[in-house]
Amino acid sequence: MDTECCKTLEAVFPDVLQRVAFAFGEPALASELTCPEEGLLGRIRFSGSSRGHMEIAAPAAFAGEFASNALGLEPGAMLEPGQAEDAWRELLNIVCGNILTDRAGEAAVLDLTPPEVEPLTLDSWLQLAKAGGTRAFIVDGQYSVLLNFHTDIGS
């Protein structure tokens, strides 16, 4: 991943977190983060002027907190079933859309697939941590988050 792309990821992801859920994300080293015991892995693909995908791995607790904040729930209020995953899909959609526009410009036409969310496994965390195109973040001082942005070669 080129330096410009790293800068884009490190700018867009914290900005979206802050604006949607009042969360604070800062870049970290992937090697310093540990795989959450219970986590979510989200994936969204894009096509058009270029093709590729983006993935975000994070603790389930953070996905829940993100959903609560984005929805403006009162502290202690319970999420409805599926709301954390649904909010996580929305996060993927917004982050990927903004990264693509930042990188490709407003002239590019790109289509996003519906985001997919699945339970995070240790294997997928480790793969993501060592993959090219991955940036690591600590969110709200406690949550380990990996974000991978991959553009297919030749696209």
Next chain:
Amino acid sequence: MSLNVLIVDDSATTRSIIAKTLTLSGLPLGEVHHAANGLEALQKLENTWVDLIFADINMPVMNGVEMVERMSAKGILATVPVIVVSTDGSASRMAHLKEKGVRAFVRKPFAPETVRDVVQDLLGLKKGA
């Protein structure tokens, strides 16, 4: 004056996030209606008066473009403006939607003040009112 709005998005959570942002915008909100796709929105418009529609583009059953086209064909678009809420920053896609009759765009993520300014400009509401 209070604004009745219809939020059209296939994600219930996204609709709730948009509704929360509208609440924080300071706009004089009346009833907030929800629809999961364009077809559901058209059905709602048959028996519900709304002043404004916030719509996603990519939705199952009927997408936002087809919804706008059908609203235009029925003459509804002239009285009920549609604001597209999307992550899509493509200028050509926005131009295409404008040709179809979409009146404004709000790019996610958006602040309450952004949506307030867009609605005030669109409806000619006095700023600060």
